[in-house]
Amino acid sequence: MSRGDDYTRVARLFSHTRRNFSNEGQCACAGSSMSKTLSAWLHITDKCNLRCDYCYLPHVHANMPVEIGYAAIQATVRSALIHHYPQIKLKYAGGEPLLNFSLITELHCYAQYLTKQHGLTLEGVVLSNATLLNSEMLAQLQALDLRLMISLDGLGIAHDQQRSYANGCGSVDKVIHGIELAMAHGLVPAISITVSGRNAAHLSEVVAWILKRDLPFSFNFYRENDLSSSFDDLKLEEDKIIAGMLAAYKVIEENLSKRSLLTSLVDRVNLAEPHLYSCNTGSAYLVFDHQGQISKCQMQMDKPVAVLPIKDPLALIRADQTGIQNLSVLEKEECCFCEWKDWCAGGCPLDAYRATGRYNVHSPNCVIYKALCPEVIRLEKLRTSQKLS
Ligand code: SF4
Numbered sequence: 001m002s003r004g005d006d007y008t009r010v011a012r013l014f015s016h017t018r019r020n021f022s023n024e025g026q027c028a029c030a031g032s033s034m035s036k037t038l039s040a041w042l043h044i045t046d047k048c049n050l051r052c053d054y055c056y057l058p059h060v061h062a063n064m065p066v067e068i069g070y071a072a073i074q075a076t077v078r079s080a081l082i083h084h085y086p087q088i089k090l091k092y093a094g095g096e097p098l099l100n101f102s103l104i105t106e107l108h109c110y111a112q113y114l115t116k117q118h119g120l121t122l123e124g125v126v127l128s129n130a131t132l133l134n135s136e137m138l139a140q141l142q143a144l145d146l147r148l149m150i151s152l153d154g155l156g157i158a159h160d161q162q163r164s165y166a167n168g169c170g171s172v173d174k175v176i177h178g179i180e181l182a183m184a185h186g187l188v189p190a191i192s193i194t195v196s197g198r199n200a201a202h203l204s205e206v207v208a209w210i211l212k213r214d215l216p217f218s219f220n221f222y223r224e225n226d227l228s229s230s231f232d233d234l235k236l237e238e239d240k241i242i243a244g245m246l247a248a249y250k251v252i253e254e255n256l257s258k259r260s261l262l263t264s265l266v267d268r269v270n271l272a273e274p275h276l277y278s279c280n281t282g283s284a285y286l287v288f289d290h291q292g293q294i295s296k297c298q299m300q301m302d303k304p305v306a307v308l309p310i311k312d313p314l315a316l317i318r319a320d321q322t323g324i325q326n327l328s329v330l331e332k333e334e335c336c337f338c339e340w341k342d343w344c345a346g347g348c349p350l351d352a353y354r355a356t357g358r359y360n361v362h363s364p365n366c367v368i369y370k371a372l373c374p375e376v377i378r379l380e381k382l383r384t385s386q387k388l389s
């Protein structure tokens with residue numbers, strides 16, 4: 001029996017715990033245990049005014065038709081009821097979802113009506129580049145109780161070099177204006193920082209800016225895809241990423257905030273509670289593209305598992321054996337006996353597959369995780385002891 005078989009045999013003993021430990025979070029999906037939430041991404045448009053170098057979408061310039069949006073929400077509610085999820089989380093994504101803003105408001109009104117009818121709890125978030133935000137939109141988002149997640153990868157050139165407009169101009173000034181406008185309206189956005197080899201050396205600057213405004217934020221690592229692979233400088237060189245992240249942590253140490261640091265400082269790692277899966281893909285996660293095709297992950301929309309209309313998309317997602325396989329950390333070689341396995345869960349399964357052609361292996365970012373996790377725990381200890389004193 002090979003070493004891999006041995007790991008797999010041990011892992012199977014634990015595999016019955018999968019559903020109980022399915023997680024929820026951040027891609028938006030860092031793991032947690034006992035998820036009660038069914039998450040659904042709605043790609044309400046493929047259009048975007050930016051051309052980020054790491055984007056995984058081909059941009060065919062099409063909006064989601066309203067009837068597809070209604071069918072996606074109906075199917076999500078049906079799956080939630082069939083599989084006993086009391087809560088639904090809708091993520092309005094694109095492209096740039098603000099380019100199809102009227103559809104966000106229409107669909108979320110409908111989702112509120114339908115979930116109320118069935119006694120489900122609803123939360124919603126808009127994943128935006130913020131360049132098109134205006135006061136009217138912010139008022140509507142607030143009226144609908146929608147949250148905002150905004151991408152900001154640096155200040156000045158550090159952001160612009162990986163998130164520019166289609167004409168090549170930088171977007172950072174508009175993004176910062178959008179963030180400040182949201183704050184002025186009392187809508188506190190969460191900031192998503194995509195960490196790549198290109199912006200790693202400048203992370204401390206953007207973190208200082210964010211901490212000064214007391215905004216929630218998270219670091220997400222760049223994930224190579226077929227459209228981005230020609231940009232060699234985006235790749236996650238271990239030394240460069242670790243140095244950049246540690247410099248950012250130094251700034252955090254000097255400005256410890258009231259928020260816990262355990263779930264946001266390392267991509268895909270949740271140090272707040274033990275879990276077996278690094279994300280909900282394949283268990284509590286639906287991704288609808290603008291044509292109504294349903295995939296397991298937003299980065300695998302080119303491999304749909306089903307298409308609307310369909311009664312229970314979650315059942316098909318769970319049964320699929322051909323696309324991404326989200327294995328338990330106990331099924332991943334190297335991870336099985338790692339001291340961080342309960343918190344890291346082995347990283348993004350797509351990253352592992354892209355690097356090795358296998359799912360039952362540790363993350364290609366393993367060295368980075370092992371360098372950063374102890375630092376995050378140290379920071380959290382400092383933060384909590386400061387709070388107590
Ligand atoms: S740190 Fe590495 S070996 Fe440990 S669980 Fe994470 S990916 Fe696996």
Ligand code: SF4
Nearest residue numbers: 027279281297348350
């Ligand atoms: S497979 Fe990777 S990219 Fe997809 S949801 Fe999971 S962590 Fe995110």
